[in-house]
Amino acid sequence: MRRHPVALWAAAAAGYAFLYVPLIIVVVYSFNNSRLNAEWVGFTLDWYDKLFHNQEMLSAAGNSLLIALVASLVSTVLGTMAGVAMYRYKTRLLPILVLTPIAIPEILMGVSLLIFFVLLNFTLGLASVALAHIAFCIGFVAIVVRARLAGMDESLTEAARDCGATPWQAFRHVTLPLIMPGVIAGALMAFTLSIDDFVITFFTAGAGTVTLPLQIYSMIKIAVTPEVNAVSTLLMLLTLALIVIASRLTPSLLRSD
Amino acid sequence: MPGTSSHSAMTSRSSERFGKWLVSAPPLVYLLFFFAIPSLIMVLASFRTPGEFGGLSPLVEDGRLDLNLDSYVRFFTESVYAQIFVKSVWYALLTTLFCLLLAYPLAALIARSPKKYRDLLLLLVILPFWSNFLIRIYAWMIILGPNAAMARAVNGVLSWFGHEPVALLFSSFAVLVCLVYVHLPFMVLPLYANLEKHDQALLDAAQDLGANGWQRFRRITFPLSLPGVYAGAALVFIPALGIFAIPDILGGPEDSLIGNIIKQQFLETRDWPFGSVLSIVLTVAALVLAGLAAWVGRSQLGTRSSGALSRA
Amino acid sequence: MALLEIQNVSRRFGDFTAVDQVSIAIEAGEFFTLLGPSGCGKTTLLRMIAGFDLPDDGRILLNGEDLADRPPEQRPVRTVFQSYALFPHMSVEGNIAFPLQMAKTPAAEVPAKVQAALEDVRLIGFGKRYPHELSGGQKQRVAIGRALVTHPAVLLLDEPLAALDAKLREEMQIELINLQKEVGITFVYVTHDQTEALALSHRIAVMNKGRVEQLDQPAKIYSFPTSRFVADFIGKCNLLEGPVTASGNGVVTIDAEGLGPVRVASSAAVTGGKSGAIALRPEKIRVATSTSAVGATIAEPDRRPEAKPDGRSDTESNNHFRGTVTDHLYLGDVTVYIVSTPQGCKLETLLANSGAGRTKFFEVGDAVEMSWSVDAGHFIS
Ligand SMILES: Nc1ncnc2c1ncn2[C@@H]1O[C@H](COP(=O)(O)OP(=O)(O)OP(=O)(O)O)[C@@H](O)[C@H]1O
Numbered sequence A: 001m002r003r004h005p006v007a008l009w010a011a012a013a014a015g016y017a018f019l020y021v022p023l024i025i026v027v028v029y030s031f032n033n034s035r036l037n038a039e040w041v042g043f044t045l046d047w048y049d050k051l052f053h054n055q056e057m058l059s060a061a062g063n064s065l066l067i068a069l070v071a072s073l074v075s076t077v078l079g080t081m082a083g084v085a086m087y088r089y090k091t092r093l094l095p096i097l098v099l100t101p102i103a104i105p106e107i108l109m110g111v112s113l114l115i116f117f118v119l120l121n122f123t124l125g126l127a128s129v130a131l132a133h134i135a136f137c138i139g140f141v142a143i144v145v146r147a148r149l150a151g152m153d154e155s156l157t158e159a160a161r162d163c164g165a166t167p168w169q170a171f172r173h174v175t176l177p178l179i180m181p182g183v184i185a186g187a188l189m190a191f192t193l194s195i196d197d198f199v200i201t202f203f204t205a206g207a208g209t210v211t212l213p214l215q216i217y218s219m220i221k222i223a224v225t226p227e228v229n230a231v232s233t234l235l236m237l238l239t240l241a242l243i244v245i246a247s248r249l250t251p252s253l254l255r256s257d
Numbered sequence B: 001m002p003g004t005s006s007h008s009a010m011t012s013r014s015s016e017r018f019g020k021w022l023v024s025a026p027p028l029v030y031l032l033f034f035f036a037i038p039s040l041i042m043v044l045a046s047f048r049t050p051g052e053f054g055g056l057s058p059l060v061e062d063g064r065l066d067l068n069l070d071s072y073v074r075f076f077t078e079s080v081y082a083q084i085f086v087k088s089v090w091y092a093l094l095t096t097l098f099c100l101l102l103a104y105p106l107a108a109l110i111a112r113s114p115k116k117y118r119d120l121l122l123l124l125v126i127l128p129f130w131s132n133f134l135i136r137i138y139a140w141m142i143i144l145g146p147n148a149a150m151a152r153a154v155n156g157v158l159s160w161f162g163h164e165p166v167a168l169l170f171s172s173f174a175v176l177v178c179l180v181y182v183h184l185p186f187m188v189l190p191l192y193a194n195l196e197k198h199d200q201a202l203l204d205a206a207q208d209l210g211a212n213g214w215q216r217f218r219r220i221t222f223p224l225s226l227p228g229v230y231a232g233a234a235l236v237f238i239p240a241l242g243i244f245a246i247p248d249i250l251g252g253p254e255d256s257l258i259g260n261i262i263k264q265q266f267l268e269t270r271d272w273p274f275g276s277v278l279s280i281v282l283t284v285a286a287l288v289l290a291g292l293a294a295w296v297g298r299s300q301l302g303t304r305s306s307g308a309l310s311r312a
Numbered sequence C: 001m002a003l004l005e006i007q008n009v010s011r012r013f014g015d016f017t018a019v020d021q022v023s024i025a026i027e028a029g030e031f032f033t034l035l036g037p038s039g040c041g042k043t044t045l046l047r048m049i050a051g052f053d054l055p056d057d058g059r060i061l062l063n064g065e066d067l068a069d070r071p072p073e074q075r076p077v078r079t080v081f082q083s084y085a086l087f088p089h090m091s092v093e094g095n096i097a098f099p100l101q102m103a104k105t106p107a108a109e110v111p112a113k114v115q116a117a118l119e120d121v122r123l124i125g126f127g128k129r130y131p132h133e134l135s136g137g138q139k140q141r142v143a144i145g146r147a148l149v150t151h152p153a154v155l156l157l158d159e160p161l162a163a164l165d166a167k168l169r170e171e172m173q174i175e176l177i178n179l180q181k182e183v184g185i186t187f188v189y190v191t192h193d194q195t196e197a198l199a200l201s202h203r204i205a206v207m208n209k210g211r212v213e214q215l216d217q218p219a220k221i222y223s224f225p226t227s228r229f230v231a232d233f234i235g236k237c238n239l240l241e242g243p244v245t246a247s248g249n250g251v252v253t254i255d256a257e258g259l260g261p262v263r264v265a266s267s268a269a270v271t272g273g274k275s276g277a278i279a280l281r282p283e284k285i286r287v288a289t290s291t292s293a294v295g296a297t298i299a300e301p302d303r304r305p306e307a308k309p310d311g312r313s314d315t316e317s318n319n320h321f322r323g324t325v326t327d328h329l330y331l332g333d334v335t336v337y338i339v340s341t342p343q344g345c346k347l348e349t350l351l352a353n354s355g356a357g358r359t360k361f362f363e364v365g366d367a368v369e370m371s372w373s374v375d376a377g378h379f380i381s
């Protein structure tokens, strides 16, 4: 391996610093014994304590978890089906429907679903948010599953059929176990995407329903408070854990394809 | 063994066709219902008149069908919207440019690192992307806040020159920094994927021919990486164009972008037809630019020796 | 009635015909080989027998029953895939038990059957291993064991030995012959390796461009190719082309290009003037130094057994030509000599190196005399 020029090193180090310093500041100030996120005063866990007594925050977290569970469960099932169908059959429409929601700005999906739900007289709330989250998570799951299938020897499915398995048995006993890591990784991704989503939730939640990101939004619109740092730190920890597990399961997640 | 052939033939049996439907129908129906139809309704809504209390007026009133171009006319005649649109494109372009400047050294460093570190270095770029979007915006509220070290340092220097103190937060500066921050990973990934495939032998050959570091970059590395640059540009530009939360939280009153106006039309003014028009203009702009990037990227790849890109 | 009947089967991809009007009848207990160059449609034909692909025309019958409506899992036919296609998440036992489980074999009987299959393919003691812990040859055996465990009527093998090294391939060939004898199951074997086909099969169908060119026993195919393609594809072969000048009394004479009149035993009735060809195997040509006219030959070089024209004496060889050695290629057991005639015809000849330390009979530039008997070659019209 050749040596990197010093300039390249310095620029890349600056890039990593740019990426991480802001997040580290959020974490550090969550332990700061001061209302102002300005100067280090001393260590405290008060903000976390406050957080766990904040009824609004807790109910928002509960809503987020519930939505994320439902959305990741359903989108994993539908996304796996979509991934299998896209890999196995020549379908024109499905890839377009699955991939466009990922490619377009999120706000578009948010507002179109808002019109849709209101016109249908569908009450905005937990259900509408979950339905919306499922729609954009399907694509992410499908991509991971399809990548996993592409890495699988196609003759294995045929071998299963050859051994007397019906199409369903071949899927159940051979294909599914082999793509399972991809399915789980997709589920974790969907869970993360759902629990973190702000834009689509913002439009589809209606007035009465608050999720964690919506709660954070209304708090930071009013003022900067270390309580937000605390909840952010916890949320980051959760996401980090999920993503590390997911990337362990499918190393190809890291590659851009 | 021709793997794909099996399916075309096996699917001609009716039981296989049934299986195909069983697998593709549920996601297809779901997305038709919760993505395609809502999008079409939005297109339809853009040709309608706003209702008295927001939303849409009845489709058929006094025997007349309510379909018109009023909202489109409004968008193209009231210059304030065109200005906001241009400003949004300008911000998105600046974001793309700064992302490129920051991402290039990162991607190049990762691509040139020993294989065993590459995945880790790449993971480190992607991880912040997976942390909550609002948290990443919030982090900049802290950094740029009036009491934070950065604002005090800047204003300290300014006061030396007898300048009035400035606010970093709630400014175009804050919006742009955060836009770059949020979209940086989208630029690094395709760039890295491209740079990783470059053949080191090319650079060695160039060095042999007497090219210095900068010349090697300008004449070889950069032209070969253009497909990655275009892909990254599309991945940054499109979401940046539609963003509303960053100007909403970090920007001042004059930093409203098209995303903020859309949000306003739907949630405050409740003028759905006009909001739909703005959304459609945004979509068209995004798709045209993405298509352009893909097209330029492909023709670039075609004209330049693509063989040089593939070593494996 | 044949066990497996392929009747006028065709398969087209777009306007390309991969399998063209193929008819083959395979008997029970036969070791049948489909032989042909890459892309000639062997795999496509095999996939249609297995049910992964359907013919556009024609029928495939097993025991007289049309298989068209049966999906792969309902055909008493098993495939051994070239890539082995072992299930990576199952142990060797798991792989072999899989067809039994799919066939709803009572759980109590499964272990014994798996053991028997492991014994058949000589893999006792490997049952608990996973595919990634096996060598290529062992994986191949598992694939065969998995295919045999339910005693199918027909076993389809698509180039099963292609991925193995030469030595292991030879071992496995012998094992396959023995195994086939032992279990008595019909084998349909696909290969593009002609020596493998000749060594293993009871009968061979030589395919070219989707068609069956010749279908016969190995020895017949080797000695009496009926087309230029078969002559050229099966082993090395000199094709002497030219117009027929005489025929009758079981002998055809053609005026071979760059050579002159060549006589060959053939019962074919051909009229003079028509063009024809003689297929002549390199090892059937005798080569001797031509110093004087009276055949002051060097020691008659040893020959491979099949090159011995049985029952006839050397004096009966009545094709004689002179030439010069222009090239030679040492192949270990044999050496190939290219001999050119003054008129520019190049013939390939072959001499066995059976003498100790002997690697060469001739040098480039040596003048030599070639001869072969009338029944050494084979006339192709
Ligand atoms: N699904 C398909 N679509 C189009 N063409 C195909 C398809 N499957 C096979 N072919 C073509 O049919 C021809 C025969 O293919 P096949 O796989 O049967 O050859 P083969 O004799 O098995 O060759 P090999 O020895 O290389 O395996 C080839 O030219 C191939 O390109």
Ligand SMILES: [Mg+2]
Binding pocket: B001, C042, C043, C044, C158
């Ligand atoms: Mg083949």
